[in-house]
Amino acid sequence: MENSEKTKKVYTVTGMNCAACALTVEKAVNKCDGIDATVNLATEKMTVNFDENKYNFAKIREIVEKSGYGLIENVSEEEKVKMYQDKIKEMKKKLILAIIFSVPLLYISMGHHMMGAPVPRFLNHKEHPLNFALAQLVFVIPIIYAGRDFFTHGIKNIFRKSPNMDSLIAMGSGAALVYSLISTAAAILDPKNAHHYAMDLHYESAGIIITLISLGKLLEARTKGQTSSAIKKLIGLQPKKAKIIENGAEKEVMIENLSVGNIVAVKPGEKIAVDGIITEGTTSVDESMLTGESLPVTKNVGDKVIGGSINKNGSIKFEATEIGKNTMLSQIIKLVEEAQGSKAPISRMADTVAGYFVPIVMGIALVTGLAWYIFDAGLVTSLSFFISVLVIACPCALGLATPTSIMVGTGKGAENGILIKSGEALETTHKIKTVVFDKTGTITEGKPVLTDFVTFGKNYSEKELQKIAASVERKSEHPLAQAVVNGILEKNEFLENEFFDCESFRAMPGYGIRVKVKIDGEVKEVQIGNKKLMDNRKIDTEIAQKDYNEFSGEGKTPMYMSIEKELVALVAVADVIKKTSADAICELHKMGIKTIMLTGDNEKTAKFIAKQAGIDEVISDVLPHQKASKIKELQENGEFVAMVGDGINDSPALAQANVGIAIGSGTDVAIESADIVLIKNDLKDVARAMKLSKATITNIKQNLFWAFFYNVIGIPIATGIFYALFNGPKLDPMIAAFAMSFSSVSVLANALRLKVLKL
Numbered sequence: 001m002e003n004s005e006k007t008k009k010v011y012t013v014t015g016m017n018c019a020a021c022a023l024t025v026e027k028a029v030n031k032c033d034g035i036d037a038t039v040n041l042a043t044e045k046m047t048v049n050f051d052e053n054k055y056n057f058a059k060i061r062e063i064v065e066k067s068g069y070g071l072i073e074n075v076s077e078e079e080k081v082k083m084y085q086d087k088i089k090e091m092k093k094k095l096i097l098a099i100i101f102s103v104p105l106l107y108i109s110m111g112h113h114m115m116g117a118p119v120p121r122f123l124n125h126k127e128h129p130l131n132f133a134l135a136q137l138v139f140v141i142p143i144i145y146a147g148r149d150f151f152t153h154g155i156k157n158i159f160r161k162s163p164n165m166d167s168l169i170a171m172g173s174g175a176a177l178v179y180s181l182i183s184t185a186a187a188i189l190d191p192k193n194a195h196h197y198a199m200d201l202h203y204e205s206a207g208i209i210i211t212l213i214s215l216g217k218l219l220e221a222r223t224k225g226q227t228s229s230a231i232k233k234l235i236g237l238q239p240k241k242a243k244i245i246e247n248g249a250e251k252e253v254m255i256e257n258l259s260v261g262n263i264v265a266v267k268p269g270e271k272i273a274v275d276g277i278i279t280e281g282t283t284s285v286d287e288s289m290l291t292g293e294s295l296p297v298t299k300n301v302g303d304k305v306i307g308g309s310i311n312k313n314g315s316i317k318f319e320a321t322e323i324g325k326n327t328m329l330s331q332i333i334k335l336v337e338e339a340q341g342s343k344a345p346i347s348r349m350a351d352t353v354a355g356y357f358v359p360i361v362m363g364i365a366l367v368t369g370l371a372w373y374i375f376d377a378g379l380v381t382s383l384s385f386f387i388s389v390l391v392i393a394c395p396c397a398l399g400l401a402t403p404t405s406i407m408v409g410t411g412k413g414a415e416n417g418i419l420i421k422s423g424e425a426l427e428t429t430h431k432i433k434t435v436v437f438d439k440t441g442t443i444t445e446g447k448p449v450l451t452d453f454v455t456f457g458k459n460y461s462e463k464e465l466q467k468i469a470a471s472v473e474r475k476s477e478h479p480l481a482q483a484v485v486n487g488i489l490e491k492n493e494f495l496e497n498e499f500f501d502c503e504s505f506r507a508m509p510g511y512g513i514r515v516k517v518k519i520d521g522e523v524k525e526v527q528i529g530n531k532k533l534m535d536n537r538k539i540d541t542e543i544a545q546k547d548y549n550e551f552s553g554e555g556k557t558p559m560y561m562s563i564e565k566e567l568v569a570l571v572a573v574a575d576v577i578k579k580t581s582a583d584a585i586c587e588l589h590k591m592g593i594k595t596i597m598l599t600g601d602n603e604k605t606a607k608f609i610a611k612q613a614g615i616d617e618v619i620s621d622v623l624p625h626q627k628a629s630k631i632k633e634l635q636e637n638g639e640f641v642a643m644v645g646d647g648i649n650d651s652p653a654l655a656q657a658n659v660g661i662a663i664g665s666g667t668d669v670a671i672e673s674a675d676i677v678l679i680k681n682d683l684k685d686v687a688r689a690m691k692l693s694k695a696t697i698t699n700i701k702q703n704l705f706w707a708f709f710y711n712v713i714g715i716p717i718a719t720g721i722f723y724a725l726f727n728g729p730k731l732d733p734m735i736a737a738f739a740m741s742f743s744s745v746s747v748l749a750n751a752l753r754l755k756v757l758k759l
Helices: 019-030 057-066 076-117 129-147 146-157 165-189 191-198 205-226 229-237 326-341 347-374 377-392 395-415 423-429 439-443 462-473 479-491 533-537 542-553 581-590 603-613 624-638 651-654 665-668 684-719 719-726 734-755
Strands: 005-014 034-042 045-052 070-072 239-247 249-254 264-268 275-280 283-286 297-299 316-322 418-420 434-438 449-455 502-508 512-519 522-529 555-561 566-574 593-597 617-619 641-645 659-663 674-678
Touching: 005 057, 005 326, 019 034, 019 045, 019 057, 019 347, 019 395, 034 326, 045 057, 045 326, 045 479, 070 617, 076 129, 076 205, 076 229, 129 146, 129 165, 129 191, 146 165, 165 205, 165 347, 165 377, 205 377, 205 395, 205 734, 229 326, 229 395, 264 512, 275 377, 326 418, 326 423, 347 377, 347 684, 377 684, 377 734, 395 418, 395 423, 395 684, 395 734, 418 423, 418 684, 423 659, 423 684, 434 439, 434 624, 439 593, 439 603, 449 462, 449 542, 462 479, 462 512, 462 522, 462 555, 462 566, 479 533, 479 555, 479 566, 512 555, 522 533, 533 555, 542 566, 555 665, 581 593, 581 603, 581 684, 593 603, 593 624, 603 617, 624 641, 624 651, 641 651, 651 659, 659 665, 659 684, 674 684, 684 719, 684 734
Parallel strands: 434 593, 434 641, 593 617, 641 659, 659 674
Antiparallel strands: 005 045, 005 070, 034 045, 239 249, 239 264, 264 316, 275 316, 283 297, 418 674, 449 566, 502 512, 512 522, 522 555, 555 566
């Protein structure tokens, strides 16, 4: 069959209440040829891969609607929040209505004979049994109306052969209601025996079941809303307006009307609208919500700024470079949404169980009711056990166990600058036993810096020689020259008019530079370069040989500096390790993780850097295209490997590794080949990602244990087997309803504990 390129889309599914609902939609869509879909109950989203030549949104929506649910396209996060808030309001209204009528219903039905509470004489079940029955009917009708969705959705799904939690509730409370209606009709038709029929009423069970489950669903919805707080916070970072400079004046525009190239003005305390490059001004920027970095970052002309960050104390202007979906904030939101909508492999067992759960529970309830009736327990008792089994069973807890933990875990990561792109990556990361690091830009800064400036002779002071070197190297655009200039200027505050006048600048590729410099009124030739340049000019370098060998052995690049025919200094630059690299490697060692450095550098330089960082093993002289095969070799030797790289040259190795971790910011945030993206250039986030993965998987296992344990214990108690065999406890349907609601809320509450995890 011809392979077609598939399109990936994410839609919002409406009307789902439990794991059975999600599986029904998933199965309905996956039955169609050319579509792959996964449905996430916690996020209410469906991720679909489909052939656009065969399907479009309208066709997919039709499939979903036939299965009993709705599908919405292109819902923004703001719209989703509004829909969620409207849903909560509607649920509150229905719950309030149910409570208003449940209280008198419960009082009339059970208050007198259970608690000895007084009731009006005309409602006394002995003296006026018909009034007693009709009053309960009057009070239960508004409750049934408030919970009508349970019946409409539940019964429809039974006829569609895809029963869900609503079906269980509809059958349980419906059975109590129908039985009570029959008893009431019998009391009307047979007034002499009305007292007998009045004692067989279960209106309070039908009403209280609906009220308690409505309360549970409201608490569940509110708690579930907290699991996606990370997305809401990120959305809240997006400013609505920006001030652009047009014809020399400030003009306020909506953010969607910004264009690449616009000059945007930002005052202290204002949010930066989009990504850009500072063109004017100096400030410090709070990027904590994007990177997890608590300290403000100093920004100067030429530095990048990120949309959504907060300008702290200086007025700046910047040129917009990325807008709309291309901004770093939008990329982060997209990655977090995709991760929260994905499924972890650990969820497969729960999905399988949930697929069979509701039909099995319905079967157990039916067998339970019949068994008690056959063994002469009476219709009322048999019905009570039947209802209890239906009501206590909870596929919600099973369905929410995994996705809620993933939502909170990935959200927690995003708040700390750790973007985990899927549930599978989140689950896999805690299994890592070997971490392989790229060197340049990962363990090291990725750019040369001045490390040493050794002077010779007594004709010039060190400060004077540094001023001459900076004056000369300013003329060059070579990265090594820029490293020398930046390093000297960090130690010395030279004013512009203090630099020496230079002329006849000559760059000699492969050798160095030669410049005429006016020193103390005399023009002298200054040269900075390698040994070949010095030999060519017949300049003796013997005095610097010891330092030269030492610097070379440390992986540094030494350069000679001469004035006229005299060697005056030896300058060394190197790509130094990041301040946090050694601490990060130490943290991984504490966790029992083996560390390897994989680099294209020569063995001598690689081993020197590895020793500084504390790396266990070095694989050097590896070309970029060979890195993936080296990862594969480690995997073939039974090692479970994470690859940490800059996400560009290392992409094949990142894809080959069991977990690919891209370190970097800006446009690298959406690297396709990586499973995890670390916004900050901080290797300590590798260990943090592993801790987060371990904590999340532990949380998921706890949720699954309690969800299964609850049903394994709850359902047998509800059948009355312990009561029959050992005269143990039996479960009232109303207590069963409370227990069912509590189980879902407890799973959600446990998932929320991840929010206070210290990374």
